[in-house]
Amino acid sequence: ESEDFFESCTPRLDDTYRFYLNKVTGLDREYNSGALHIRDLLSPLFGTLKESVQFNYCFDIAWMVKQFPPEFRDRPVLIIHGDKREAKARLLQQAQPFPHVRFCQAKLDIAFGTHHTKMMLLWYEEGFRVIILTSNLIRADWYQKTQGMWMSPLFPRLPEGSRPSAGESPTFFKRDLLEYLASYRAPELEEWIQRIKEHDLSETRVYLVASTPGRYVGPDMERWGHLRLRKLLHEHTNPIPGEERWPVIGQFSSIGSMGADKTKWLAGEFQRTLTTLGKSSLHPSPPIHLLYPSVEDVRLSLEGFPAGGSLPYSIQTAQKQLWLHSYFHRWKADRSGRSHAMPHIKTYMRVSPDFTQLAWFLITSANLSKAAWGALEKNNSQVMVRSYELGVLYVPSAFDMKTFPIDETPFPVSSSTSGFPVPFDLPPTSYSPKDQPWIWNISYSQEPDTHGNIWVPS
């Protein structure tokens, strides 16, 4: 039926995992085979668009409109953003020439919260599709950075008169997506909640991992952020013999303040979550590898120092947590041809000691920050989340596997493998003694970048 038609004439996509990277300008074509540009996502090959919703953080409305094919360029677009006051006025001003673009401001009632969630809801003549991704709706995020996405199958309409609970997936993705949308308490999203209820999401094999701002107690503590991840790993993965030797990897493009030492959050509640495997009561301390670009990674990148404009780690934050930098590893991604395409993707995973298998994999908007993941308060009786975040969790049990084999050569994409396409090189490469983490608000004027420029922030 229509799904086969579209899949057959879309670029050969590895649809075991439905995990894709963005195209990067300037790479050998083999490293972009199976990667997707925003214009591919909005192409008629994936469906005949009726209306869409764009959840994001940063928008260039005129550029966004141009990414739709001409035949869909006047279809209604609802923008979900977190801007307030003058920023909101500037955003709405951008859409002045585009009457088909409407706006919904997400509530941000807790200080320092942001609307990081990046998602497309695509309503077609043929059905419905969800894309959860890491890219902003600006040209620079789709040019020379490493970004990723999960693209849902085409969800067909349910037969008339179906119960709303029909169309649920084995991972309860439909219920969880509807609850996430409901958490905005936004009238503009009501009709979208209704539309999703009328579709069959049963082919979804990922779990939704979301954050929505608030202070949560009791059972609500496990609905969002890292306690949600802990709950999912507890319920849907299994203990592994020798799991204390299975490293945790966190990879991100920004870092919040995590306290004066590791026990304050990272090596406490967050590590407890990332090392959860099934219902074992062990609390191992496996290696934790954190991937964040060094200054040299940024200087030698395709974009040069300007890549650092999207790696907003401030000196004020960094100087309070020098202990963190001992966990850091460089951005190296020869396997995907993206060692010089700085990461804006955020991924977290648990790997085998020989780096050939995965116990689970998460792609998300959430950086390494308490604001994104939540932090326990009031003697662990409450968790506080500041930001909206969205990601999807892959667990082997949802794919009838015990672990995911890792595909060490994900490009060019080949439908032959069942390996998971981890986008960067394993094992991770530790910082050398001379390496320092990229910090965006200090100067680098000793050596020029790939474009012959230095970096002197104003």
Ligand SMILES: O=C(O)c1c[nH]c2c(Br)cccc2c1=O
């Ligand atoms: O959610 C996102 O994608 C982002 C959030 N905050 C940012 C800041 Br602050 C400065 C530069 C880039 C970003 C960014 O990319």
